[in-house]
Amino acid sequence: MTPVRAPSAVREFEAAARARLLPAHYDYFAGGAGEEITVRANEAAFARLALLPRVLRGTGKLQTGVTLPGGRAAMPVLVAPTAFHRLAHPEGERATARAAAAAETVMVVSMAATVAVEDVAAAAPGGTLWFQLYIQPDLAFTEAIVRRAEAAGCTALVVTVDSPARGRRDRDQHNGFDDLPDGMCCENLRDGDRVRPIVMSPEISWRHVDLLRRMTELPVVLKGVTHPDDARLALDHGVAAVWVSNHGGRQLDTVPAAVDLLPEVVAAVGGAVPVLLDGGIRRGTDVVKAMALGASAVAVGRPVIWGLAADGERGVARVLGLLHDEVEHALTLLGVASVHDLRPGLVRPC
Ligand SMILES: Cc1cc2nc3c(=O)[nH]c(=O)nc-3n(C[C@H](O)[C@H](O)[C@H](O)COP(=O)(O)O)c2cc1C
């Protein structure tokens, strides 16, 4: 009998996940906005970047840890906020949080999680959680959610700013996917005995970022920045980090690939705060390319979902473990001892 081989690359988890998920749920996780041009561009952009190794550097012990406003991570790959983990696995966000804690990295809990942030925290004591927020026009409700995240022990607030409206996702429209199944809801949206809908409002502005900063002592990370002028404004408004992201190509289609936007944002930020990046990271080589171009750390969305759907906590742990091992391997072959020593000169367009 041929033994079943465990996935040896992150990409292999997608097929395993697809085989287990309902087609409409697979499409929700995999899909993006419009023609999915940005979804494809995110990955393709990494393939268009070449790495140029240095030799005879005597590098020795490797350093992959990073220190960020919301705490330290042993690897420079964070778990991006993604919604609805219980569609992928019955343990949902609990399983993801345990795997992230075991990998000693940060999990960003989505506001649209299907397990309440308090229960995610309880599932992974000792783990580092950040909380992702869509600022709700009802500011009292926004504040109530912030207080819950604080009380659950989250160490940063990630405010997603690329969603003044929900992306138009053709796959979801064709599948009629617009709600969670019975027995599942966005647990962080509970308000007394009802669950509120998430409002993505075009009325949200920099004024709300200021209000939020006054509302909490937690560092505020701005996720979904693509324009260098917005990166500069983010600094004016006192954010603790800027997160370059096009939401994995799920919001405005034809926005450029995230990694192509990175250098201009890094230049605009000028080292004032860390710059994070997500979108299309599938390999350790993608991680080092992004960090060479100035990212302080990166995050992965779909790879975590594929690991979760394929094999629950173990699958997520394997995805994170593969990325960690690949980062170390890439550093060794690049002749670089620490992720902090990655520089633009190690990357070339090809
Ligand atoms: C299924 C899914 C759900 C997502 N849900 C959220 C969310 O609730 N909040 C958020 O800020 N971003 C959300 N995102 C965007 C991710 O945080 C991240 O920006 C994106 O997945 C990165 O691209 P990648 O999937 O290629 O790694 C979601 C992405 C996916 C794929």
Ligand SMILES: CCCCCCC(=O)C(=O)O
């Ligand atoms: C109505 C709930 C919306 C959750 C948003 C999740 C998300 O950001 C995504 O990309 O999907």
